[in-house]
Amino acid sequence: MLEHSFxxxxxxxxxxxxxxxxxLPTAAAQAExxxxxxxxKYSRYxxxxxxxxxxxxxxxxxxVAIDDETAGLLQYxxxxxxxxxGLFDLTSGILRQAWDFKSGxxxxxxxVEALLPKVxxxxxxxxxxxxxxxxxxxxxxxxxxxKEYACDSAAAQLRQAxxxxxxxxxxxxxxxxxxxxxxxxxxxxxxxxxHHEQAIAHIALSGGALxxxxxxxxxxxxxxxxxxxxxxxxxxxxxxxxxxxxxxAGQCLVAGSTATIAMLKPADQALAWLEALGLPWLAVxxxxxxxxxIGERR
Numbered sequence: 001m002l003e004h005s006f007x008x009x010x011x012x013x014x015x016x017x018x019x020x021x022x023x024l025p026t027a028a029a030q031a032e033x034x035x036x037x038x039x040x041k042y043s044r045y046x047x048x049x050x051x052x053x054x055x056x057x058x059x060x061x062x063x064v065a066i067d068d069e070t071a072g073l074l075q076y077x078x079x080x081x082x083x084x085x086g087l088f089d090l091t092s093g094i095l096r097q098a099w100d101f102k103s104g105x106x107x108x109x110x111x112v113e114a115l116l117p118k119v120x121x122x123x124x125x126x127x128x129x130x131x132x133x134x135x136x137x138x139x140x141x142x143x144x145x146x147k148e149y150a151c152d153s154a155a156a157q158l159r160q161a162x163x164x165x166x167x168x169x170x171x172x173x174x175x176x177x178x179x180x181x182x183x184x185x186x187x188x189x190x191x192x193x194x195h196h197e198q199a200i201a202h203i204a205l206s207g208g209a210l211x212x213x214x215x216x217x218x219x220x221x222x223x224x225x226x227x228x229x230x231x232x233x234x235x236x237x238x239x240x241x242x243x244x245x246x247x248x249a250g251q252c253l254v255a256g257s258t259a260t261i262a263m264l265k266p267a268d269q270a271l272a273w274l275e276a277l278g279l280p281w282l283a284v285x286x287x288x289x290x291x292x293x294i295g296e297r298r
Contacts, residue, residue: 002021002028009035013171015167018178018181030161035170058134061134071129094119095236106222152253186205193215209248215228244284249280254279
């Protein structure tokens with residue numbers, strides 16, 4: 001067994017690999033390189049990334065060329081946007097300009113409203129070869145899907161390299177295949193949304209992926225009310241629904257977007273929607289009650 005840790009995409013990353021000893025270090029390096037490739041390509045914080053080029057051309061009516069990989073991500077994002085009735089929107093990242101969760105303060109009056117005209121998937125034009133942001137100052141933010149996509153891509157790299165079993169953990173978003181020797185599943189703890197060093201539930205998975213979303217990663221509390229970092233693209237304000245959602249699916253990309261959409265919906269609607277989807281899921285409501293089809297509660 002080899003454990004390999006690194007930092008990427010603004011969070012801790014860990015690979016746990018099982019297989020032939022001489023193969024594992026090279027496989028781990030290749031998987032890390034794949035994560036870093038995607039970070040360099042899609043991070044809005046890197047000056048030479050594709051995302052930065054797209055955002056820099058906003059409002060100029062100048063299309064920016066894209067490749068098949070990017071077109072595939074945009075196609076998936078558009079499907080998620082449509083199926084979520086506009087709640088999953090990769091153009092909503094610009095709202096973070098108004099929300100500074102490290103400041104401990106609410107946005108200045110009018111700051112959110114000033115950004116809303118720059119939000120809306122319908123203001124983006126794209127095809128398989130190029131993308132155009134039609135409004136000046138508009139931004140595309142792949143952060144809503146690229147980490148989960150990187151999980152899937154890194155796991156595929158490891159499988160192709162001949163690794164027998166692997167867990168890819170990118171800051172809590174996971175993809176896995178095979179199982180550790182002598183076991184039938186990976187045992188995974190789901191972080192308690194209010195007591196971060198504890199697990200609120202434990203899940204056993206034999207493969208596939210698991211992704212989680214919650215209001216605990218970045219938030220501010222003012223006068224006893226918590227404002228989480230998951231923002232409604234229509235209102236520009238933090239959602240008030242479930243406090244945490246974990247979803248298991250065949251792909252981390254699917255699990256991640258599903259968890260995010262559930263967080264964006266009102267709690268009752270989210271629970272009914274998750275139940276109707278048929279994917280394994282676990283949700284925690286504002287009263288810290290657990291719901292769903294997976295997880296041994298603690």
